[in-house]
Amino acid sequence: MHRSIKGGKVAQKVKLSTIAESLGLSTATISLALRDSPLVAADTREKIKEQARTLGYIYNRRAASLRTSRSGIIGVVVHDIMNPFYGEILKAIESELDRSRHTFILSNHYDSVDKQRNFIETLLQLGGDGVIMSPAIGTPVEDIRLAEDNGMPAILIARQMEGLDVPTYRGDDSYGISLATNHLIGLGHRTIAMIGGTDQTSTGRDRYQGYVNALRKAGIEVDPELRIPGPRTKQGGFEAAVHFLSLPQKPTAAVCWNDLVAIGLMNGIARAGLVPGRDISVTGYDDLEEASIATPSLTTVWNGQAEVGRLAARALLDKLAGSHEPDGIHLIKPEMRIRQSTGPIHIR
Amino acid sequence: MHRSIKGGKVAQKVKLSTIAESLGLSTATISLALRDSPLVAADTREKIKEQARTLGYIYNRRAASLRTSRSGIIGVVVHDIMNPFYGEILKAIESELDRSRHTFILSNHYDSVDKQRNFIETLLQLGGDGVIMSPAIGTPVEDIRLAEDNGMPAILIARQMEGLDVPTYRGDDSYGISLATNHLIGLGHRTIAMIGGTDQTSTGRDRYQGYVNALRKAGIEVDPELRIPGPRTKQGGFEAAVHFLSLPQKPTAAVCWNDLVAIGLMNGIARAGLVPGRDISVTGYDDLEEASIATPSLTTVWNGQAEVGRLAARALLDKLAGSHEPDGIHLIKPEMRIRQSTGPIHIR
DNA sequence: CTGAAAGCGCTTACAG
DNA sequence: CTGAAAGCGCTTACAG
Numbered sequence: 089m090h091r092s093i094k095g096g097k098v099a100q101k102v103k104l105s106t107i108a109e110s111l112g113l114s115t116a117t118i119s120l121a122l123r124d125s126p127l128v129a130a131d132t133r134e135k136i137k138e139q140a141r142t143l144g145y146i147y148n149r150r151a152a153s154l155r156t157s158r159s160g161i162i163g164v165v166v167h168d169i170m171n172p173f174y175g176e177i178l179k180a181i182e183s184e185l186d187r188s189r190h191t192f193i194l195s196n197h198y199d200s201v202d203k204q205r206n207f208i209e210t211l212l213q214l215g216g217d218g219v220i221m222s223p224a225i226g227t228p229v230e231d232i233r234l235a236e237d238n239g240m241p242a243i244l245i246a247r248q249m250e251g252l253d254v255p256t257y258r259g260d261d262s263y264g265i266s267l268a269t270n271h272l273i274g275l276g277h278r279t280i281a282m283i284g285g286t287d288q289t290s291t292g293r294d295r296y297q298g299y300v301n302a303l304r305k306a307g308i309e310v311d312p313e314l315r316i317p318g319p320r321t322k323q324g325g326f327e328a329a330v331h332f333l334s335l336p337q338k339p340t341a342a343v344c345w346n347d348l349v350a351i352g353l354m355n356g357i358a359r360a361g362l363v364p365g366r367d368i369s370v371t372g373y374d375d376l377e378e379a380s381i382a383t384p385s386l387t388t389v390w391n392g393q394a395e396v397g398r399l400a401a402r403a404l405l406d407k408l409a410g411s412h413e414p415d416g417i418h419l420i421k422p423e424m425r426i427r428q429s430t431g432p433i434h435i436r
Numbered sequence: 437m438h439r440s441i442k443g444g445k446v447a448q449k450v451k452l453s454t455i456a457e458s459l460g461l462s463t464a465t466i467s468l469a470l471r472d473s474p475l476v477a478a479d480t481r482e483k484i485k486e487q488a489r490t491l492g493y494i495y496n497r498r499a500a501s502l503r504t505s506r507s508g509i510i511g512v513v514v515h516d517i518m519n520p521f522y523g524e525i526l527k528a529i530e531s532e533l534d535r536s537r538h539t540f541i542l543s544n545h546y547d548s549v550d551k552q553r554n555f556i557e558t559l560l561q562l563g564g565d566g567v568i569m570s571p572a573i574g575t576p577v578e579d580i581r582l583a584e585d586n587g588m589p590a591i592l593i594a595r596q597m598e599g600l601d602v603p604t605y606r607g608d609d610s611y612g613i614s615l616a617t618n619h620l621i622g623l624g625h626r627t628i629a630m631i632g633g634t635d636q637t638s639t640g641r642d643r644y645q646g647y648v649n650a651l652r653k654a655g656i657e658v659d660p661e662l663r664i665p666g667p668r669t670k671q672g673g674f675e676a677a678v679h680f681l682s683l684p685q686k687p688t689a690a691v692c693w694n695d696l697v698a699i700g701l702m703n704g705i706a707r708a709g710l711v712p713g714r715d716i717s718v719t720g721y722d723d724l725e726e727a728s729i730a731t732p733s734l735t736t737v738w739n740g741q742a743e744v745g746r747l748a749a750r751a752l753l754d755k756l757a758g759s760h761e762p763d764g765i766h767l768i769k770p771e772m773r774i775r776q777s778t779g780p781i782h783i784r
Numbered sequence: 785c786t787g788a789a790a791g792c793g794c795t796t797a798c799a800g
Numbered sequence: 801c802t803g804a805a806a807g808c809g810c811t812t813a814c815a816g
Contacts, residue, residue: 103809114787119811129785146586149561150498150507151809154792159498169542170523179518182544191558194517194542196530210539213497238494326729355731381674383703383731451793462803467795477801499793502808 102145111139122147159215162404165195165207166222166246171321172376173346173393174222177245180397181220188405190217197224205231212238218404222246225288241407245400248290253415255407257400259391261291264422265298268343268371268389271424273306276433277341277369280308283328283353284319284345292317292345295373299343314339325349329356340368340433347372347379347388354382354429369430384428392420450493459487470495507563510752513543513555514570514594519669520724521694521741522570525593528745529568536753538565545572553579560586566752570594573636589755593748596638601763603755605748607739609639610646612770616691616719616737617650619772624781625689625717626656631676631701632667632693640665640693643721647691662687673697677704688716688781695720695727695736702730702777717778732776740768 104115111118113136121128121136128136153159162185166174178194185192193211197204204224208231211219219235220243229251235242236254244256272280282299285292296315303310314337319328325348332342332353344350350372354364364370365384372379372388379386399420403413452463459466461484469476469484476484501507510533514522526542533540541559545552552572556579559567567583568591577599583590584602592604620628630647633640644663651658662685667676673696680690680701692698698720702712712718713732720727720736727734747768751761 101809104811105809115809116788116811117786120786123811127785132785144585146557146560148502148563148809150502150563151792152811154496154498154502154794154809155811157792169517170520170527172518175518191541191562193539209494212494214539215496215498322726323729352729355729358731378670381671381700381703383706449793452795453793463793464795464804465802468802471795475801480801496793499808500795502793502810503795505808 102143103148107136107139107143107145110143111136153215157215159217160190161211161214161216162190162192163195163207163211163216163219164192164221165197165204165219167199167224168196169194170196171348172378173348173374173391174246176376176393177397177400180394181401184398184401184405190405199225201226201228201231205234208235211235212240216240217408218242220245220400220404223249225286241404243400243404243407245396246291248417255400255403255413255415256417257396257403258291258417258419259396259422260419261294261422262298262301264373264389264391265295265343266302267422267424268373268387269299269302270306271387271426272341272343272369272371272430273302273308275341275369275430278308278433279311279314279337279339279341281314281316281332281335281339281342282344283316283332283342284324284349286317286320295345311337313337319349319352320345322348322352322355325352325354326356326359327352329353329360333357333360333362341430342368342370344370344372347374347376347382347386350386350388350429351378351382354384354386365429365431367434369433371430375425379425380427382429387427387430388425390423390425392422395420450488450491451496452493455484455487455491455493458491459484501563505563507565508538509559509562509564510538510540511543511555511559511564511567512540512569513545513552513567515547515572516544517542518544519696520726521696521722521739522594524724524741525745525748528742529749532746532749532753538753547573549574549576549579553582556583559583560588564588565756566590568593568748568752571597573634589752591748591752591755593744594639596765603748603751603761603763604765605744605751606639606765606767607744607770608767609642609770610649612721612737612739613643613646613691614650615770615772616721616735617647618654619735619774620689620691620717620719620778621650621654621656623689623717623778626781627659627662627685627687628656628689628691629662629664629680629683629687630691630693631664631680632672632697634665634668643693659685661685667697667700668693670696670700670703673700673702674704674707675700677701677708681705681708681710689778690716690718692718692720695722695724695730695734698734698736698777699726699730702732702734713777713779715782717781719778723773727773728775730777735775735778736773738771738773740770743768 104118107118108115121133195207201224218241222245232242246258248256300310319325350370357364372386375388375390379388407413452466455466456463469481543555549572566589570593580590594606596604648658667673698718705712720734723736723738727736755761
């Protein structure tokens with residue numbers, strides 16, 4: 089096809105046969121040479137590559153992929169790539185896939201099962217080799233099966249799903265949140281609120297359970313009123329401050345769903361004239377890059393985002409290479425990071 | 437091809453001919469029916485769609501695209517998708533492309549020209565229909581031409597390039613930063629530092645110019661020592677606080693490169709025991725969602741990220757639809773957002 | 785070491 | 801309203 093380009097230039101589509109004709113060779117030889125096959129003599133290969141470069145040849149992956157049924161495309165779908173928690177996971181996936189020359193296609197599902205299914209279907213249409221996903225709330229098992237049954241293996245991150253033996257990489261949420269809760273108990277806090285998260289995800293249930301377990305173990309009664317579910321963002325944490333500060337139980341500390349909620353909550357607390365870290369102790373979760381530069385710097389739980397991303401990408405690549413990765417859940421062990429946002433109990 | 441799937445199930449590849457044979461029709465009819473062609477009788481069409489569903493047919497876009505030379509793929513490449521400034525642009529692009537059933541492929545270039553060229557080449561190999569990009573520092577004109585000459589139109593966002601008449605959408609940086617600078621001058625500030633940014637981008641040069649112009653207009657001498665170039669992130673702003681606070685000129689205010697730098701700087705100032713918004717006035721740039729919940733809430737300049745994204749996506753879609761979009765630079769007019777991080781001059 | 789030919793799964797004139 | 805046939809640009813046995 090000829091296309092007239094602005095400026096009067098005409099781009100002529102260069103394909104294997106263009107190179108073949110210009111060199112008096114067959115397309116088979118060109119194809120092999122460009123992919124560094126040892127079947128082609130070294131000097132022929134060099135001549136071919138040189139010619140491809142001068143002609144401005146562009147490899148047509150659609151045509152190749154139609155033939156080989158491999159596309160080199162890997163899909164990644166998470167709740168929201170703008171959330172730095174996922175951002176840090178994605179960065180790790182990106183650097184792992186980069187060195188294997190895969191192209192990765194990213195999408196947000198915003199916890200819409202429809203949007204997620206749509207993405208899976210698009211990926212299948214493009215011949216995607218595999219998909220890494222943090223499943224949307226309410227994802228039916230069939231949606232994952234759709235991918236797997238069509239030869240596109242799936243790896244789960246951050247959230248798990250029941251009734252499915254797909255490799256899953258995530259932090260040990262129950263254990264992690266108990267670290268934060270125990271840290272506060274150790275500082276003398278007894279009235280500890282839990283801010284954010286939802287029972288609709290495995291992560292949400294696990295974290296609440298970890299909080300409850302830690303309190304019980306310390307002999308502290310669990311007061312459901314001290315739980316403020318919902319917030320998952322800075323904005324959410326900021327808005328929850330009003331509710332938190334008006335609780336009649338007067339909590340002296342807050343275990344937050346994640347760092348974003350914690351930072352938002354601290355901003356809200358400061359706006360009300362109290363000093364986070366002194367008047368109210370606050371813990372985060374994830375240890376985002378931002379946690380250490382917040383004011384006050386945030387005591388939080390390292391959740392291994394980079395590990396999750398790296399391992400998930402590795403697992404997928406291994407699977408595509410034919411090795412049989414163990415299915416099931418792989419837990420990353422969280423670690424406590426103690427900073428300035430928590431301190432000894434301080435009666436208001 | 438038959439693939440044996442875990443669990444003993446065997447997935448049979450369903451294609452147009454599978455449906456055609458099962459219904460005693462030709463593939464041409466199936467193809468037309470699935471794309472809602474009026475050439476196919478309504479009841480035949482319904483029967484075909486029904487059958488496609490029950491057989492679990494998956495449309496092979498690679499094959500279709502090979503034939504039509506349209507892929508429905510649009511590439512987007514920016515410095516860093518984890519930066520909320522780009523995140524807000526991407527969100528707008530996403531929602532604009534979504535409703536036109538395009539797939540978009542995202543990538544970071546981290547200001548590496550090589551990584552960016554790599555992405556453009558991959559996109560060409562996949563038959564991308566177009567690309568929206570915020571060009572990496574040092575992008576040669578040929579890299580954009582490579583895309584255009586191969587029939588893949590490019591739209592630039594946030595940064596512009598010389599010697600190229602490609603549609604470009606960005607904020608009016610020089611004007612915007614002068615708004616912030618004038619605001620501080622109006623509050624009585626005379627020693628105003630500028631923190632962050634780089635002369636290597638058009639944006640960086642424009643913003644510095646806007647700052648210089650505003651000072652000159654007010655008859656204030658421009659002191660190059662008051663410029664601390666470099667920082668573009670929260671971390672960067674946080675670290676710059678030390679340098680800023682030790683300037684012998686003792687600036688009473690800081691015009692920051694963006695909201696991230698401003699928030700980081702405020703954290704650093706607070707860490708040093710000073711109160712941002714009272715002891716030191718700080719302005720941001722972009723008006724990220726976060727600006728209004730920072731402590732103190734951030735005085736900043738609305739930079740129209742959502743507008744930039746929406747317009748760029750629209751321009752590309754229009755171009756793909758054949759309409760001739762005007763090339764050249766389209767400036768979004770910034771607006772001042774006054775909050776709590778700035779106030780009357782306060783002598784330290 | 786190189787070439788001729790089939791085929792991946794679609795769409796699109798063209799016939800009827 | 802439906803079908804037969806060519807062709808998009810590759811790769812892969814198979815021959816030589």
